[in-house]
Amino acid sequence: MHKQISYERLLVLYIPWALASLLSSDAVLSYFIAWLGSFLIFWATLTGWVKPLPTDLRFGEQLMRPLILVQIIFAGYMCCTSIFYLMDTLGYTYFEKPSSYFLLDENRLFAVAQCQRYYLLAHTAFVSGILVFMKYPEKQKFMYDNSRIISLLFYMAIITFPLYLLFNKLPGLSQFSNQFSSLSFIAVTLALAFAIPEKKVLNTLICLFLYFSNFYSALISGFKEPIIISVLVLGIFLYPNYKKVVLLTFIPLLFVLFLLLPTYARIFRENAWEGITSEDEAAQLALNSALGNDPDSELDSTNWGFMVYRLSEIDMFIKFVQSTPEKVDYYGFDLVKQSAIVIVPRIFWPSKPSTEELVMERVYDAGVIYRGSRVSAKPAYVVDAYLSGGQLGIFIALFIYGAIAQLISQKAEQLFGGYLLGTALIFSGLFQIFWRGLSFEFIANTVFWSFVTMLIIHYILKTKNIIQKA
Template sequence: MSKGISYERLIALYLPWGLAIALKGDPSLSYIVAWLGSFYIFALTLSGWVKPLPTDLSFGEQLMRPIILVHIIFAGYMACTSIFYFFNLLGYENFEKISTFFVVDQNKLLTLAQCQRYYCLGHAAFVSGILVFMHYPEKQKFTFDQERTASLLFYTAIMSFPAYMVFNRVPGLSQFSNQFSTLSFIAGTLALAFAIPEKKIWNTVICLVLYFSNFYTALTSGFKEPIIISVMVLGIFLYPNYKKVVLATFIPLLLILFLLLPTYASIFRENAWSGDVSGDAASQLALDAVLNNGTDDDVSDTNWSFAVYRLSEVDMFTGFVESTPDKVDYYEFDIIKQAATVIIPRIVWPGKPSTEDLVMERVYASGVIRRGSRVSAKPAYIVDAYLSYGQIGIFAGLFFYGMLAQLISQKAEQLFGGYLLGTALIFSGLFQIFWRGLSFEFIFNTIFWSYITMHLIHFVLKSKNILRPA
């Protein structure tokens, strides 16, 4: 358990949720209080008011720890992105009123406010799980030669990529390929951040090739997240050595990506997923449309639609809240039991049901998506927590989620000689799923096998005498 935490201050994190409940008679006001509550939680926790932030490293040198990066990305995406849906529900488009005669759907507004209160509760519970178990500096059980850090990162990036290729070709082991793909990207980006200030020309060139190879893969995936993550992670790793340059370039670059990527992804999918053109050609068409041919109105419309229905998952959450428990009973422990069976590898259980199909069954049962639809609408982690036990499920599930992220990060630092290899490389490379939070089945399966992989990597490095007892 942690030291130095004030449980009275921990309770203060739940005040916005309590106030939003007291104001639920006015759904708009209740929503705003709950939405602003997440910024209040960010302020109290990231400032160290509830519990002091770790002092073993400067703030910029520990950005990948759960209390900072995982917290900001996971809670920010979960609890802060619904604001566009709220304005859209009130009759706004691009923050301009559509018509003075627009009639607000009060039932939808009530449900939205209820969901935002759940988000606020989930945010408070999630960060509570992190803070209660956050204890630094963690006593390291192993150490390594600090002077070989750059080379170790470089060779990890080089060796992880073929491991990804091998697992990708073995039926039933594809989940391991995803782990090593992410690990290769994180290791390569870290190695690049080390090679640049050390002026290692060949390491820099090879790492740049790896980085842009990953960036190109992200660009032709049809998804926005991998592109944003590619840029963000490089900025985070370069920040300790190039603070002013990173702030001056990467923050504006990320803002530009948020503005342009919805239009780019929409045009790319239109062309590539139809099968009419190749991924390369679709990427070129999308880039040309965004940079040259797209009008400001086209970009604004696409961005607003993306912000309302794709940036946040609150529209789907409202559908689940409207159906459970009124039409569909709480699942209690059924989803957790199902998630436990998913852990069994397909190579051991060839007849294992499709995880996607298992998850979609509760989507169909809720009526959020009609059976037979080609749309995938997997519930987020907080939704599965709600479907299990309502508000109690949200508190328990999100507290457990924060606790798990914190304990695994600290275990990685114990096993790999500190923050750099433990959290920045291994935790961020193998457990990136904590950043987003998917359905229970995907979360539990990925975390379980990533934990096994973490120990296997530790065993290999220890047997090669790269890691030595501290």
């Protein structure tokens, strides 16, 4: 029998947001109530206080499910990284007290508190969507031969990487290239994590080659998330067998990557995407900049500047909130309609509007950046939710976001015989977009076609008798 949710306890999660809103006249107090409210949500949901966690697996064996890892990455980045921006607003640098000559910008301070309340509302609605629909089936519809799991992961790793390269060469199908790039990362990482403890030398060597090939592809992609995900997933699946090694190496490594990759990605994009240098040269320039040798950057010239402006996206969120609805009206369902348009593959609609241009229009309209600027400032999912309908838009959009992530994870486990192939491989490989929370258009396009790809993979595995009806 499925564990039932306690709706009374679920409502408790909304108390910090309500309290922070009531005390909005005290910006600092309101901010900290909202900021700490997210930590309350982490505790209440990850301990099973609101709804008991699934009992089919131990906690450490179900980390990739939406309630755990997706929440930690998505909500953690969204809600918990703004503390440095607040401290900077209050005049602190490296937590040193402001000088007596510092003049506090009260408008900025109240804007920080307001956006943090929006973040908390988004976090609460997101986990509500997950918890309401979290009903993992006790009996799977399909099953596979568990004794062949190592070989299956190994072949998935070998097959998905060339598929990524193939789709990358076919015009109009780049979105499938991105899918198989992410799936290849997960498949290779899982295969490597299973091959090392079993001491399968050939499998390990091949997986290591594919792993670092994927790693290099991620480095020259201009995106930081695939790199972090690859390291994170490898650590998660090596942890049961190598606890001390993982704790001593992977946690510091992830911390370093989290600090350096935003700068690396920015410099790489400025050089490679603009055609200034080759990808290899851009990667070298970006690496030098990430290590502290970027003389052209005023924003990232200090660690404090990075933590204030690059670690969190609240500065951009504030600009959107200040312009909407005062200067630009709420978009209503316009962004949802645009999201439906971008789902059509370009191979069937060559003149389809550019997704990038559609998204950037609202950035320009809000005055976040000026037209012609080389800076990319695409709004996050929570920002688009606000732009669509204010606080109500945030609640509805984030509830749907959590619900869809949860339902897809459950569907994957039904189709692929459980957690390992369903959530750890397919869901985490094809639906990494849920970890990042990009603009509506990117979310809709990726989720729709990833779902189609998931069904195709299920059909192929069923046809090949790799998975069978339970």
